[in-house]
Amino acid sequence: MSAGRQYPSEFVDRLIAGDGLAFNELVDQTSGGIYGLGLRMLGNAQDAEDMLQETYLKAHKALSGFEKRSSLNTWLYRIATNEALMMLRKRRSEIHFDPEPTTQEEPGDEVEVVDWCCLPEKEFISEETRTELNQAIAKLSTALRMVFLLRDVRGFSTQETAEILQINEEVVKTRLVRARLKLREELSGYFRERLRGQVKNG
Amino acid sequence: MGKRGHCKGQLKQLSAYIDGELAAEICAQLEAHLQECSDCRVVLNTLQKTIDLYHVPAGDETLPEEVRSRLFARLHLDHLAGEKPGE
Numbered sequence: 293m294s295a296g297r298q299y300p301s302e303f304v305d306r307l308i309a310g311d312g313l314a315f316n317e318l319v320d321q322t323s324g325g326i327y328g329l330g331l332r333m334l335g336n337a338q339d340a341e342d343m344l345q346e347t348y349l350k351a352h353k354a355l356s357g358f359e360k361r362s363s364l365n366t367w368l369y370r371i372a373t374n375e376a377l378m379m380l381r382k383r384r385s386e387i388h389f390d391p392e393p394t395t396q397e398e399p400g401d402e403v404e405v406v407d408w409c410c411l412p413e414k415e416f417i418s419e420e421t422r423t424e425l426n427q428a429i430a431k432l433s434t435a436l437r438m439v440f441l442l443r444d445v446r447g448f449s450t451q452e453t454a455e456i457l458q459i460n461e462e463v464v465k466t467r468l469v470r471a472r473l474k475l476r477e478e479l480s481g482y483f484r485e486r487l488r489g490q491v492k493n494g
Numbered sequence: 495m496g497k498r499g500h501c502k503g504q505l506k507q508l509s510a511y512i513d514g515e516l517a518a519e520i521c522a523q524l525e526a527h528l529q530e531c532s533d534c535r536v537v538l539n540t541l542q543k544t545i546d547l548y549h550v551p552a553g554d555e556t557l558p559e560e561v562r563s564r565l566f567a568r569l570h571l572d573h574l575a576g577e578k579p580g581e
Contacts, residue, residue: 315571316571319565319566319569323557323562323565324552328550337561341565344557344561345565345569348565348569349568403501403537405533405536406536407536407539407540408543409539444545444549445548445549446552465510469510472509472545473506473541475548476540476541479540
């Protein structure tokens with residue numbers, strides 16, 4: 293499965309030629325996904341909106357030089373993730389300390405073994421669970437979070453993720469394993485409590 | 495229920511197993527292990543569920559209307575829409 297949708301060559305040619313209607317269409321088709329990624333990468337709506345606007349301003353300027361070596365979607369996400377990384381770096385330098393999570397990135401020696409898959413579906417779609425999912429992702433380092441967001445949240449392939457982040461595929465795979473295991477561990481702690489609550493409440 | 499410290503070697507394989515990226519021989523060994531080890535089956539199932547819970551296809555995400563309005567204003571898309579290609 294891949295999120296790297298392909299646009300017809302004729303549409304891409306119109307974009308490169310500066311066709312405003314085509315650009316309008318591109319923005320409408322892709323901005324929801326870019327904004328959602330920004331929210332999860334940056335953690336707040338204002339920064340996500342700034343990232344969104346900068347991404348399309350830069351994309352619009354750079355489109356005339358688009359060489360079709362990568363897919364248009366991959367190219368757009370590369371601009372967006374670079375923008376997000378720049379904002380995170382700027383944020384760190386402005387507050388004079390590094391808020392990057394420093395928890396161990398290798399899986400720990402102990403693994404939470406609790407089977408929470410059996411919880412009722414309403415547990416997984418509750419507002420509280422959504423908040424927990426977001427908090428768990430915010431605890432990942434930027435490097436792990438980026439890979440997880442592109443691969444598992446958005447559904448880009450390993451190769452596309454490597455292209456977007458300009459790292460090699462083995463690095464993508466290693467980071468993805470670490471991110472998944474850390475998130476599973478976090479969620480297991482959360483859902484263990486939910487299971488206990490269920491038992492208590494009969 | 496609780497913490498377990500064994501099967502660390504299989505932990506990293508479970509992720510590749512979910513993606514269907516394990517070599518055939520290792521895959522067969524892991525599946526044999528999963529038959530025997532209920533803890534690893536729990537970890538596999540909860541790992542898959544974790545991935546499923548987070549997955550949101552781009553097409554399912556919509557831009558809030560006010561964010562879209564400000565984006566289009568910033569991009570001067572009304573003006574762009576009036577341009578002819580190549581101008």
